[in-house]
Amino acid sequence: MNTPNTSPSPEVTRTYRRLIPNTWWLKQRSTILFMIREWSSVFVALYAICLLGQLWALSEGPERYNALLAKSLSGGSLLLHLVMGAFVLYHMVTWFKISGRIFGSGPLSPGAVTAVNYVVWIAASIGVFYWIF
Amino acid sequence: MCLIKFIKSLEPLWWSLFGLGGAIAAFLFPAHILIQGVLIPAGILPKDMLQYENFAGLLSSPIVRIYFLALIVFPLYHAAHRIRMTLEDLRIGWLNAILPLLCYGGATTISIAAVVVILRLS
Structure with a gap:
């Protein structure tokens, strides 16, 4: 006979876990855009690795560097950079928007913070052009 | 498992590197991709900028070397953190347990390679 003080069986106490399919993000536009934003980081990593490859070739000497340079001037490389550029731009736009939401308070509205980010971005881009190249 | 627990305990560090x-x-x-990857290959800007002598000359400055190192290392940790979080959201069961090791370990390995390359350029 069961008494009221008997411990419940493990089946009874087991935590209920709601099963969510791993395609949950395909159901709404906002979650699809969220996933694109998250996966843009793959292209960020890819470009960092491209930069490392360029510096590695440079450290190997002129022969290796010129061979890589010839490849990097090809149509395929241009296409790859256009794709990476599109994802990095999406990362940039979403990053600046989130910055506005995080830091925008009091006299500085979210829109103002985002706008300042764009101004700094333009200045940084001009800086890269004149300082680095 | 002990190593993965330790990696997870460094969460504030991963967040800082992510940011x-x-x-x-x-x-x-965007500027680097546009200049190096699009405008120069498309012939809009001269190739001279990327010629060996010019690029090696640019990298002879320690400040520029540190700049390029930062340009490689920190975005790698940003990507590692985002990829880890996204894959966790996608609930790929067996992979979840080792994701921190895979993602931050990968970023750290490539970062060490970047430091070695930068030191070779010194």
């Missing part, structure tokens, strides 16, 4: 790398990628990557 810094995200900002560097947002502010600086």
Whole structure:
């Protein structure tokens, strides 16, 4: 006979876990855009690795560097950079928007913070052009 | 498992690197990709900028070397953190347990390679 003080069986106490399919993000536009934003980081990593490859070739000497340079001037490389550029731009736009939401308070509205980010971005881009190249 | 627990305990560090790398990628990557990857190959800007002598000359400055190191390392940790979080959201069961090791370990390995390359350029 069961008494009221008997411990419940493990089946009874087991935590209920709601099963969510791993395609949950395909159901709404906002979650699809969220996933694109998250996966843009793959292209960020890819470009960092491209930069490392360029510096590695440079450290190997002129022969290796010129061979890589010839490849990097090809149509395929241009296409790859256009794709990476599109994802990095999406990362940039979403990053600046989130910055506005995080830091925008009091006299500085979210829109103002985002706008300042764009101004700094333009200045940084001009800086890269004149300082680095 | 002990190592993965330790990696997870460094969460504030991964968040900081994520933020810094995200900002560097947002502010600086578009210009680099546009200049090096699009405008020069498309013939809009002269190739001279990327010739061996010019690029090696540019990298002879320690400040520029540190700049390029930061340009590589921090965005890698940004990507590692985002890829880890996204894959966790996608609930790929067996992979979840080792994701921190895979993602941050990968970023750290490539970062060490970047430091070695930068030191070779010194």
